Amino acid sequence: MEDTNKTAIGTMDSAEATQMISQPASNATQMAMNVDCPVCHTPNPPSETYCIDCGFLLSSAPVAVADMPEVPSMGKLVTPDGTREFPLNAGPNTVGRENADVLLAHNTVSRRHATITVADGRAYVEDAGSTNGTIVAGVKIAPGEKADLTDGCEVIFGSFALRYEAAESEEPRAESEEPRVEGEGAPSPEGEGWGEEREPVEIEERSEAERTTPVGKLVSKDGAYSFDIHDGTNTIGRREADNDIVISDPYCSGRHADLTFGDGKFTITDVGSTNGTMINGVKLDANVPRDLVPGDEITLGRTVFTIMEGKGES
Amino acid sequence: MNDRTQMIPPDDPNRTRIGGMDPNATQMSGGVFAPDANRTQMAGSMQALTVECVPENAYALATGNTRQHVLVKITGTGIAMGARMPLNLCLILDRSGSMEGPPMDYMKRACGYVVDLLEPNDVLSIVAFTDQAEVVMPARKVVNKALIKQHIDMLQVGNTTDLYGGIQFGSNQIASVASAGYVNRALLFTDGEPTAGTKDFQSIVGQVAEQKSRGITITALGFGMEYNEELLAAIAKRSGGNYYYITRPELIPEIFRKELETLMNVVARNVKMRVHMSRWVQVRQIYNKLPAFGHRSAEVTLADLERGQTMSAIVELELGNRPGGKYRVAKVEVDYDDCVTARSESVAGDVVVEFTTDQNLIASGVNEQVQREVEVAEASRNLEKTVMGMRTQQVSPADALRELQKTQSMLISQGKTLQAQDIQTAIDQIKQGGGAEKTLMGTILDLDRGKS
Numbered sequence: 001m002e003d004t005n006k007t008a009i010g011t012m013d014s015a016e017a018t019q020m021i022s023q024p025a026s027n028a029t030q031m032a033m034n035v036d037c038p039v040c041h042t043p044n045p046p047s048e049t050y051c052i053d054c055g056f057l058l059s060s061a062p063v064a065v066a067d068m069p070e071v072p073s074m075g076k077l078v079t080p081d082g083t084r085e086f087p088l089n090a091g092p093n094t095v096g097r098e099n100a101d102v103l104l105a106h107n108t109v110s111r112r113h114a115t116i117t118v119a120d121g122r123a124y125v126e127d128a129g130s131t132n133g134t135i136v137a138g139v140k141i142a143p144g145e146k147a148d149l150t151d152g153c154e155v156i157f158g159s160f161a162l163r164y165e166a167a168e169s170e171e172p173r174a175e176s177e178e179p180r181v182e183g184e185g186a187p188s189p190e191g192e193g194w195g196e197e198r199e200p201v202e203i204e205e206r207s208e209a210e211r212t213t214p215v216g217k218l219v220s221k222d223g224a225y226s227f228d229i230h231d232g233t234n235t236i237g238r239r240e241a242d243n244d245i246v247i248s249d250p251y252c253s254g255r256h257a258d259l260t261f262g263d264g265k266f267t268i269t270d271v272g273s274t275n276g277t278m279i280n281g282v283k284l285d286a287n288v289p290r291d292l293v294p295g296d297e298i299t300l301g302r303t304v305f306t307i308m309e310g311k312g313e314s
Numbered sequence: 315m316n317d318r319t320q321m322i323p324p325d326d327p328n329r330t331r332i333g334g335m336d337p338n339a340t341q342m343s344g345g346v347f348a349p350d351a352n353r354t355q356m357a358g359s360m361q362a363l364t365v366e367c368v369p370e371n372a373y374a375l376a377t378g379n380t381r382q383h384v385l386v387k388i389t390g391t392g393i394a395m396g397a398r399m400p401l402n403l404c405l406i407l408d409r410s411g412s413m414e415g416p417p418m419d420y421m422k423r424a425c426g427y428v429v430d431l432l433e434p435n436d437v438l439s440i441v442a443f444t445d446q447a448e449v450v451m452p453a454r455k456v457v458n459k460a461l462i463k464q465h466i467d468m469l470q471v472g473n474t475t476d477l478y479g480g481i482q483f484g485s486n487q488i489a490s491v492a493s494a495g496y497v498n499r500a501l502l503f504t505d506g507e508p509t510a511g512t513k514d515f516q517s518i519v520g521q522v523a524e525q526k527s528r529g530i531t532i533t534a535l536g537f538g539m540e541y542n543e544e545l546l547a548a549i550a551k552r553s554g555g556n557y558y559y560i561t562r563p564e565l566i567p568e569i570f571r572k573e574l575e576t577l578m579n580v581v582a583r584n585v586k587m588r589v590h591m592s593r594w595v596q597v598r599q600i601y602n603k604l605p606a607f608g609h610r611s612a613e614v615t616l617a618d619l620e621r622g623q624t625m626s627a628i629v630e631l632e633l634g635n636r637p638g639g640k641y642r643v644a645k646v647e648v649d650y651d652d653c654v655t656a657r658s659e660s661v662a663g664d665v666v667v668e669f670t671t672d673q674n675l676i677a678s679g680v681n682e683q684v685q686r687e688v689e690v691a692e693a694s695r696n697l698e699k700t701v702m703g704m705r706t707q708q709v710s711p712a713d714a715l716r717e718l719q720k721t722q723s724m725l726i727s728q729g730k731t732l733q734a735q736d737i738q739t740a741i742d743q744i745k746q747g748g749g750a751e752k753t754l755m756g757t758i759l760d761l762d763r764g765k766s
Contacts, residue, residue, distance in 0.1 A: 039637055040593060050642035050664070055592030063376075063638030063670070083607050085596055087379050087632060098695075103598050238515050239544065242702070248514030250507045254544050255706055272706035286707060 038062050074118040077102060077155065077162040086162070092117045095157055096128075107241055108132045108158025116149070123149040123164070131232050131244070132158035140213075215261045217308045218245060218298075225303065229266070234259045236300060237273075251275045252301030266292040266307055275301055362581040362652045363619065364389050365663035367644075370688075372679035376638045376669035381598065384629045384665050385684040386646050390581040392622035398578050399653045400435040402453070402496035403428070406484035406532075407442045408504040410475040416563040417505060417537060418471055424570035425466045428501075431574050432456040437496065439487035440465060444472025445510050447479030453487045476511035477504060478518050481532065481549075485525040495656050498530050499577055501570070502549065505537040519548050526553040529584060529651075531618060533573055535560060536752065547755040554585075554617040557759050559752040576620055582650040582659075585616040587627060590645045594634035597644075601628040601691040602762040617763050619650075626764035628684075628691050633667070640668045686728050687764075693721050694761035701754050711744050718744075733757050 035044040037051035039062050044052055051058055077086040086102045093101040095114040102116065110130040117124055124146040127134040134140070135156040136147040149155065151166035214228035218236075227234075227245045237243040239254035247256070253273035260267045270277035272286040278299035284290055292298070298305045370383040405425055413421065425440070432438060439453035440462075451465045484500045508518065522532060533555035534546035543559065550557035556576065558569050589597055589605075589612045597605065597612040605612035612629075619625055633643060644665040652659045670676065700717045703709025709717070718741050725734040736757040740750035 039639070050666075051592075053593050054636070055595070055642035055644075057640040057642070057666075060639055079607075083609055087596070087634065089379060105599060105604060240516065246516070248516045250509075250513050250515065250542065250545075253705065255702060272708065274705075 073167045075123060075149075075167045076165050077116075078165055080161055080163060088116060088118050088123065090118050094128075095125075104157060104160050106158060106160045108244070109160050110158070113157050117146075123166070125149060125155060130158065131235075132230060133232070216266065216310060218259065218305050219308055221297070221304045221306065225305070229259060229261055229307070231261055234261075238301075247300055247303060249301040249303050252303070256300055260289070266309075268292055268298060273300075360391060361659060361661055362391055362654060363585075363648060363650055363659070363661050364391070365646060365648050365661045367646050367663040367665045368681055368684055369643075369665055369667050370681055370684040371676065372668060372681070373672075373676045374633050374667045374669050375635075375676060376671050377635050379635065380633050382631050382633060382667070383684055383688050384631060384644065384646075385681075385687050386587065386627045386629060386663070387624055388585070388587070388616070388619065388626070388648055389624045390619040390621050397654075399495065399497050399656060400437065401432065401577060402437040402488055402491050402498045403432070403577070404439045404441060404453070404484040404487045404500045406480045406500050406502045407440065407450075407469065408475060408477075408480070408506065409442045409444050409469055409472050410506055410509075411444075411471055411473050412505050412538075412540065414471045417566070418469070420563040420566040421503060422466050422469060424567040426463050427567050427571050428574055429456065429459050429462050429466070431571065431578075437491050438462065439484070439490075441480055441484040441487060442469055443476045443480035443483070445474050446476050447483040447511075449483055449487060453491050474510035475504065475506050475508050477502075477508040478512035478521060479510075480504075481518070481521055481525070485521075485528070485530050485532075488530050489528060497577060497580055497583065497653050499555065500525075500530060500532045501535060501573060502532050502546075503535045503537065503566075504541055504546070506540045507542050508545075515545055515548070518545060519552055522549045522552045526615075531555045531583070534558070535569060535573070537563070537566065539749075539752075541752075543752040543755045547759055551759055551762070554583075554615065557756050559756055579620040579622075580618045580653050581621050582619040583653055585619060585625075585648060585650040586613060587616055588613040588647045588649070589629055590647065591631075592641060592643050592645075594636055595643045596632040598630040598632050601630070601688070602694055602764075603627065616648075617765070623765060626687055628688055628764070631665075633669075636669055638669050638671065640666060643667050689724060690728050690730060690761065691764065693724060694758050696721055697754055697758050697761070701751050701758070704749070705751065714750075715741060715744055718750075730761075733760055736760070 033046065035046060035048065035058050036042070037044060037054060037056055037058065039056040040051060040054040042051055042053040044058060048058060050056065056062065074088040074090050076088055078084070089101065093116045094112065095102040095104065095116060096112045097104060097106065097109045098111045100112070104113070110128070110132070112128045113130040114125055114127050114134045117126070125134060125136055125141065126146055127141050127143065129143065136149065137153045139147070141147045149164040149166075151164065153164050155162050155164055215231050216229040218227045218229055219225065225247065230244070234244045235242065235255065235258055236245040236247060237254050237256040238247060238249065238252045240246050242255055245259070253275070255271055256273040257271055257277045258269045260269070267289045268277065268279070268284070269289045270284045270286050276283045278284070279290060279292070280297050281299075292307060294309065295306065298307070366387045366389070368385045368387070374380050374382060405428065407421060407425070409418070429438070434455055434457050436456045437453050438451070438456050440450040441447055442450050450469065451462060456462065481500070481502065484502070488498050488500060512518065525532065530553070532549055532553040534550045535558045536543060536546045537560040547557050549555070556573060558573065560566055560569050589600070591597060591610045591612075597607070600612060600614055603614040605614045614627070616625060616627070629644070631643060642664045645662055646665065647660060647662045649658065649660045651657070696717065700709060700714050704714050718737050722734050722737040722741070725737065736753060740753045740757070743750040743753060
């Protein structure tokens, strides 16, 4: 097939032959200046092997998959700064810190935190009994409640905030489609390619914890510490990654105790700490919950705490 | 693709060509990172690191969202590329009251060995801490070994443990020497909890992170039963150094020697891996790491690499539907400081996956090696859970043993003999009624780093 031109040249007069040759030559010059990606149409410098935007191998041709059933987008969750996306699939999508569909490696997110179900053209969230709860559009969802997600609404798992973008805002990907727009403005090689690097954004650790209304505060007698207590179980210990309340006292164990609020009362459980938990000077047995009354002095490691109820209510 | 490779002239001083797996991709990064032609020429013959990216499957479904693991193998060259860079070493030594007797004697002997192993080009400083930290010997070249040993011999036991002060003073000694041309390292040796000065976990680890950003790596050596393994493992993890648990005083010199040998073989420092995602690709997680996410990128800091050593990282990607064909779904870029040439270098590798609707191709494309590595990475999480359960007494010794044996046999079947041996040590410790946390902390750190 590569011989057609050659054969033609041999049988044509010289003028036609010249035309034939000049055609591919001018194309080649264009190629050297710019290569439009056949998939996403991003212009690529000629040195690129793979499209700088979608990664397509530029020397190949895309294979149409139009004969396959169209996969409708099920919407997605996006971080507020737009750097991360979590696509949703039809049916239930688990949300959690481990082995979840929407995988959120954050210490305020429970291992199994919630489920987002996409079905019948709607999407709704159910909390799976998470420690720090789920908030949809500013309202904490109750156990068993199915909270509908609307396009653009905010969902907060623990203190990890995301924005829901419904399926309509996601453009389908097909060969003929224009490049999908992310953020504002169409992608350009400068702005969206490999060359330019935005500063990596670190996820805030606990700064958004205040979004859930605390039911009280755990305050050290020396005034050095003051922690919000949230509804449900608050884990206490020295290790940052495993605790809601982190006490940096070397006499406090990595995982020291659990402080729970439920049915209008506070309960504390030592989870097998090395140096123990004391209530009014009496050491607790490990793994036995103890109800607290106002004014109780709680000693964790070497630090003495009391509970102040209802702070942050107004 | 092959044609393009050939088009690069053979004398092209393109340093990245050898290091990267894909000549074209690395050519690009060369343009970004190597504006200095002299530099590339000098390092041109051989790079200290190579990167290889292996997807779990060479094929992916074009018509739906799919997930895939990618094994990133970063290898330090096995070839000695010239004289090792001199060390800028600080010994940060605990001389608290509990060090009295054999521990102190063996620690001094260990320090003597270190002095013997160093060469006149190396720089050494010594800091000791008890109620406060003090500089025993400021940073100086190791010329008069007898004099340095005299300093060490004069160390005496004190009372409490100002670990924070020790780290601070030691780091300052290292920083007092211009860092270019040296491999920096502090060896922190302690037998107890911090009991003086700044004591809290966050502040200490925070300081370690700060020192790391100044290019100072700390190796943590814990001795005996009383030190805080969580703190020492966190120090090693944050700063990219090593962690050792020394059970008996007579083992102190051997462990110091081992660490020094490791140090003399470091080929790459300040190693950073950045995954650039193409369109319709998300990084779900990088196993056992907490990546910093940026615009279409995820970045993690890795530990120093030794000669001939391979470090693997597992990246899980979410791939969106698209027209069929071959795509580079991600580019993995590794920046590091070369310890032989003392230059900042960069290597890159491509993750290329073909999208298709042919289920037979997808079934044929599975790479079992990657799946096995994922299992190993998950073992570290299971070990962490076991350690946590043992501490909180929610896991009985019998259950812990069962879990450890399960993990051990998996590690053996994957050829991770060293880690399997560590677990055997932990199993023996539990059987003797002791705690195994100090041993397992090291195993977890090893597995997290994917070193082999």
